Amino acid sequence: MGHSEETSEETEVKKMDILKDFQASFFSMSRLPSFPWTFLEKDLQSNKSSEFISDILKQTCLHSLCRKFPPSVRYRRLFLSELIRREAAGCDPLDELYDALAEVVGAEDTTECYKSYLLPCGDAVSLMENVALISEGTTGLVTWEAALYLAEWALDHQQVFTGRTVLELGSGVGLTGITVCRSCSPSRFVFSDCHPSVLQKLRANVQLNGLSEQATPAVRVEELDWTEVTEEQLKRIGADTVIAADVVYDPDIVGSLVKLLSKVLRCSPSPEVLICSTIRNPETYGGFKQQLGNAGISHHVISGPVSHVFPYNRLSSIEMIKLHT
Incomplete structure (x- = not known):
């Protein structure tokens, strides 16, 4: 019985x-x-x-x-x-x-x-x-799996964000950053992108989720053009943690991304820089890693399981790397 x-x-x-x-x-x-x-x-x-x-x-x-x-x-x-x-x-x-x-x-x-x-x-x-x-x-924005993975990783490693100033590169519609703001208690969070229509949607989503400069964490949305961003701009942001998801998909922009990452690593005293990618084209991704090496940036792969929080296709090849000089 x-x-x-x-x-x-x-x-x-x-x-x-x-x-x-x-x-x-x-x-x-x-x-x-x-x-x-x-x-x-x-x-x-x-x-x-x-x-x-x-x-x-x-x-x-x-x-x-x-x-x-x-x-x-x-x-x-x-x-x-x-x-x-x-x-x-x-x-x-x-x-x-x-x-x-x-x-x-x-x-x-x-x-x-x-x-x-x-x-x-x-x-x-x-x-x-x-x-x-x-x-x-389903959505045509197939760039999301790495953003969801990074958000899950953040939920498992909240200490990387707690009490810190976080800069997100290529925030898209804002999923990862909003998750970090809601769950990981950063002190400041800067969302960034460079396309006007994406920025408009991003601002709307940040507002929709009750985040603002006046609230805690203090949240800003900035236009950040990777080809034009200056070290002064990055110093002003003063990020302790820098994250990006699904930003390595176009060979044409990899060069400007690597230059930006070099500036980021120069501007802050030992920031934590995490890049999460869905590897759709191994050649493009391999080229990105090679250019990092050429710029004197080393990386290591962060492995280990993440908690399954969001529904998405887990068969995709996703890799997360941490950068250091």
Whole structure:
């Protein structure tokens, strides 16, 4: 008897984990095939009840986060249709499921939608994106895996950021930096990029997540052109920790990145410089490392597992290096 009680407890724990998976995948607009559907199907077969589907709905489309920062209308429509398809095969129809679908079937897709990444503290990093970049329930911004990996690494190594001034190069839409600001208690954080449209989106996302120069940490968004940045500018920022994710993808900009990194290492007394890359083109990445060496910058690879916090494709080849002179 004790054993069967234990198994039902285990099942409950498993259910809670699966619900969290559904929630995290839904809010980050992960590809639908990556959801844990098999568990749901088994549950429907054994229980013939729509209770678990109702729980999934509460953690996704009916959750307060979805009211505030909704994924795209199209994505919610696809997700609910998928839930209905599974439910139809296994149990009686659930009214609230059809009500939720009716809400998005009639809705017009807006030009912007939100992706939210759930943090271990129960908080979420919500990012505004253009729907135009999204197709088949996934985003065209494939530059994110290294940003997600770096954010997970930061959550595991908060001491690298706590009480420090952090500069992020090529912040993009802001995921890594916002995660660091929310979870790692830096004293100051400077987001940077150089494309006007990216900077605009970045500023909006920083604001959306309640970060500002007046708050703690003190946060700024700066335009930083790698070809024109001066040592004075870098000294003024005075970063103790410098991070960058997915900045080594274009052979044409590697030279200016290496020059910038040389200035960074000269300007601050022994800053911690961490570069995280998805290796799409080994030749480009190898060229970057070679140019670092030519500039008198050595590096070592930071290995070891990171906690799995965010849903993303972990089959990608991601490498993180620490630089020093």
